[in-house]
Amino acid sequence: MTQDEILEEFRAADALLEGHFILSSGLHSPRYLQCARVLMDPARASRLASALARSLPIEIKSQISMVVSPAMGGVIIGHEMGRSLGLEAVFVERPTGTFELRRGFRLKPGQKVLLVEDVVTTGLSSREAMKAVEAAGGQVVAAASLVDRSNGLADLGVPFFPLIRIDVPSYEPGAVPPELAAIPVEKPGSRKAA
Numbered sequence: 529m530t531q532d533e534i535l536e537e538f539r540a541a542d543a544l545l546e547g548h549f550i551l552s553s554g555l556h557s558p559r560y561l562q563c564a565r566v567l568m569d570p571a572r573a574s575r576l577a578s579a580l581a582r583s584l585p586i587e588i589k590s591q592i593s594m595v596v597s598p599a600m601g602g603v604i605i606g607h608e609m610g611r612s613l614g615l616e617a618v619f620v621e622r623p624t625g626t627f628e629l630r631r632g633f634r635l636k637p638g639q640k641v642l643l644v645e646d647v648v649t650t651g652l653s654s655r656e657a658m659k660a661v662e663a664a665g666g667q668v669v670a671a672a673s674l675v676d677r678s679n680g681l682a683d684l685g686v687p688f689f690p691l692i693r694i695d696v697p698s699y700e701p702g703a704v705p706p707e708l709a710a711i712p713v714e715k716p717g718s719r720k721a722a
C-alpha cells in the first residue's frame with residue numbers, strides 16, 4: 529500500500545479529526561488520528577494490518593512468536609496483526625494505572641514479542657507496555673504501529689515500524705497557541721489524568 533492509499537483509508541473512515549485534543553501524554557494538539565474509526569471496519573483493519581505485517585523485515589518476523597498490544601487502542605490492530613502474522617495476540621491493560629498482563633495471558637521466559645500500537649506520539653505508552661512484557665518474562669524485539677505522529681522523536685529502544693508517519697504539531701500545556709486554547713478541549717483516549 530502506498531502512503532496515499534493508507535491516508536485515504538483514514539479519510540474514508542472520517543478518522544482525521546481537527547479541534548483541540550488532550551493526548552495521552554498530556555500534550556495538546558489541533559489534530560487527532562482516531563484509529564478506532566479506521567479499525568471499526570473489519571475489512572479495512574485487515575487490509576492495514578496485512579500491509580503493516582508485510583512491511584516488517586524477515587529477520588524480525590522469524591524471531592517473534594507473540595504479539596502484545598496496549599489496551600484499549602492497540603487491541604484491534606494487535607489482534608489483526610496476529611492474524612496476518614499467524615501468531616497469537618494478547619494485550620496489556622491498566623485498570624490500576626500500570627500496564628499488566630491479565631485474563632490468564634502468559635508469556636514464556638524469554639519469549640520474543642512484537643509490540644503493536646495504534647498510534648505513537650511520545651512513545652510513553654509503548655515504553656510502559658514494554659515494561660509489562662518484561663515483567664511477564666517476555667522480550668520485545670520490535671514495535672509496530674499504524675501511525676507514528678512523533679515527528680521522528682519517539683525512541684522506543686527497539687526497531688520501530690510504523691505503517692505511516694504523519695507530522696502534526698503537539699504542544700506542552702503551558703505552550704498552547706491562543707487560537708488553539710480558544711477551542712474547547714476533548715480527551716478521546718482512556719488514560720486517566722495523573
Ligand SMILES: O=P(O)(O)OC[C@H]1O[C@H](OP(=O)(O)OP(=O)(O)O)[C@H](O)[C@@H]1O
Nearest residue numbers: 552600601649650651652653717718719
Ligand atoms: O505515544 P504516546 O504519547 O503514549 O501516545 C499514544 C498512545 O495514546 C493512545 O492511547 P491512550 O492512552 O489515549 O488510551 P487508549 O489506548 O486506551 O485509548 C494511543 O492508543 C497510544 O497508546
Ligand SMILES: O=C(O)c1cc(=O)[nH]c(=O)[nH]1
Nearest residue numbers: 551552560561647649717
Ligand atoms: O497521543 C495520543 O494520545 C493520540 C494521538 C492521536 O492522534 N490519536 C490517538 O488515538 N492518540
Ligand SMILES: [Mg+2]
Nearest residue numbers: 599600601602
Ligand atoms: Mg493506547
